[in-house]
Amino acid sequence: MGEHITLTCKDGQKIGAYVAKPAGTAKGAVVVLQEIFGANQHIRKTADLYASNGYLAIAPALYDRVEPDVELGYTGDDPKKGMEIRAKTELPKTLLDIEAAVDHVKSAGKVGVVGYCWGGSLTFAAACKIPGVAAAAGYYGGQIAGSMLDLKPAAPVILHFGENDHGIPLTDVEKIKAAFPDVPVYVYPGAGHGFNCDERASFQKEAADLARTRTLDFFAKQL
Template sequence: MGSMVQITARDGGTFDAYLATAQGGSGPALVLIQEIFGVNHLMRYQADCFAAKGFTVIVPDLFWRQEPGVMITDQSEADWQKAFQLFQGFDADKGVDDIAATVDYIRGQSSTGKVGAIGWCLGGRLAFLTAARTNIDAAVSYYGVALDDNLGEATSIGGKLLMHVAAKDDFVPPESQEKIKSALADNPKVELHVYEGCNHAFARPGGANFVQDAALKADDRTLTFLKSTIA
């Protein structure tokens, strides 16, 4: 089980983050970037799982500017409505700034001095932007949304980026997927995998679109990628 810590935002104020220490006491650092449901039970569970694998993991509350402490699920219509309201009111630029502050906070606790990030859905978009705008060493994007307008930033990626794309993603239409693949095809810092027949959130345990085989394959690739980049 982890604990809550506070991080100072670059433009003032503080926000909470869930911190799970690596099994054994120290390990490479990892920032987990939330979906549209906040730092909920699933995000904390993911953090604890990565900590058990030897990573020091932190999950910042990126909705704090709208409503601190959001912890909702994908299991009710009311939660979905609230999640989409938060998504629509979210400032992605400020979110990346808060991730950058989180990277600065956790880098000093990394046993290798390196930091990686993993994001899902909204977090998948933010993982891409984090790779392009911050000094993160490696980032992983699971079915990132609303990337069309930011693909030009791929030339600014400083570390490495792993992309997991759901071929049948309801939130990323085929034309957007083609733009993503075309923009990243010749970038040596980007590794992209497409999961045929899979819909958005295919790797979310317990979700309506969960596909175990695809999720296991994506997660195995993620772990291999992290071991090669930040461990």
């Protein structure tokens, strides 16, 4: 469904991106932000999903500044490698990459951002810092409670967390609720980290389906 393109960021850096187009006229655009595993097959499938729901979707390769063409899996040494690459990224530069993706698809209408794991945190940061973001849906973003509680969203946001996420305790979720009382925060019973990804052992279909429905309804209202 999609194609690979090259984006040029405001600082001149070039990064890759995957673009998926809807069958008819787009009703808006969605930027899909990766987990720590790169802009891999699952992220491309997620972009395809949003395209199938009528949005022009783009998934920027947010590791390209550090290491081009990273596509990792979910077992063996890949999670460790993903964490090592993510640690080398710099948030201000990553936000430039996301902004380039937003700019590329904004001709389709209002732009939403959705992200998972690391991308869930980046989604929240994008809603606070990137012009042109009209709505943001973040999944299990662990850095929000750790370093983003002083930010202020400039666009509507919803957040999804798993009740049994060992990396994001419910005490952190409560901190987010207290800091952003106007942001709907959904907690999914029995779900762990990565519950949306059907290629991970932590996949929980019921939670993934409900979170996707909520996100699509949210984008339908905001975009």
